[in-house]
Amino acid sequence: MQNIRGGIDTEYTVQKLGKLAGVSTRTLRYYDEFGLLKPARINSSGYRIYGQAEVDRLQQILFYRELGLGLESIRGMVTSPSFDGATALREHHEQLLQRRTQLDLLIATVEQTLAHTEGRMIMSNADKFTGFKQKMVDDNEQKYGAEIRDKYGDDVVNESNRQMLGMTEAQYADMQKVEQDMLQLLEQAIQTGDPASEPAQQAADLHRQWLGFSWSSYSKEAHAGVAEMYVADERFTAYYDKHAPGMAEFLRDAVLIYTSTQK
Numbered sequence: 001m002q003n004i005r006g007g008i009d010t011e012y013t014v015q016k017l018g019k020l021a022g023v024s025t026r027t028l029r030y031y032d033e034f035g036l037l038k039p040a041r042i043n044s045s046g047y048r049i050y051g052q053a054e055v056d057r058l059q060q061i062l063f064y065r066e067l068g069l070g071l072e073s074i075r076g077m078v079t080s081p082s083f084d085g086a087t088a089l090r091e092h093h094e095q096l097l098q099r100r101t102q103l104d105l106l107i108a109t110v111e112q113t114l115a116h117t118e119g120r121m122i123m124s125n126a127d128k129f130t131g132f133k134q135k136m137v138d139d140n141e142q143k144y145g146a147e148i149r150d151k152y153g154d155d156v157v158n159e160s161n162r163q164m165l166g167m168t169e170a171q172y173a174d175m176q177k178v179e180q181d182m183l184q185l186l187e188q189a190i191q192t193g194d195p196a197s198e199p200a201q202q203a204a205d206l207h208r209q210w211l212g213f214s215w216s217s218y219s220k221e222a223h224a225g226v227a228e229m230y231v232a233d234e235r236f237t238a239y240y241d242k243h244a245p246g247m248a249e250f251l252r253d254a255v256l257i258y259t260s261t262q263k
Helices: 014-021 025-034 052-066 071-078 085-117 130-152 154-165 169-189 198-212 220-232 234-241 247-260
Strands: 048-050
Touching: 014 025, 014 048, 014 052, 025 048, 025 052, 048 052, 052 071, 052 085, 071 234, 169 198, 169 247, 198 220, 198 247, 220 234, 220 247, 234 247
Parallel strands: none
Antiparallel strands: none
């Protein structure tokens, strides 16, 4: 991503800033309306004028967007009185290094697979999925690590990561299938509007099975806690709601009913 810090001319119209940053003027106007990036001033002709502070903020916004954060989360961070641009840049740098490590591992997996296909080396089935499993763990840490470690503790999360990385090829495939089956059931069940319905409760049970691939032990309290987090954290909510509007809340309700019946 290019650095959009300005030179001598530190004032920009919407058109000039959009061209400098590689974003559309429509996006900049939306950022203004959304309260994410206000112009420094409006000139006598009614044009938005952006200064150096706004250029720097736009760079931060684009960094966060590149890392996959939603606009609501970004607005909360960059408009916070405690927001520190230098600290944020260091965090961006660390996250990008993590992403590079993930890509390097996936590239290595692809290269090894090609060598195996061409008969230049022998690659075990477990090795074929190493990159994917590591990426899954790293993505979870990057997106949700702070929250889940605060909620469940380092020991629980570290053990979950070890269990994930130690999965066999068959276990990895089973985990993917269980999640897909759960999502399909939820899409059907949500049409009924009843989280106590049979398909909704089947989906809740599949959710329990899915968690079991990375949990060393199960408790209904922890299961319910995870479901509550899906609604409390907009990133989790967005993941489920992209499949069907309201899915995160519906899953939460179904899980709460499910766990209330467990002994």
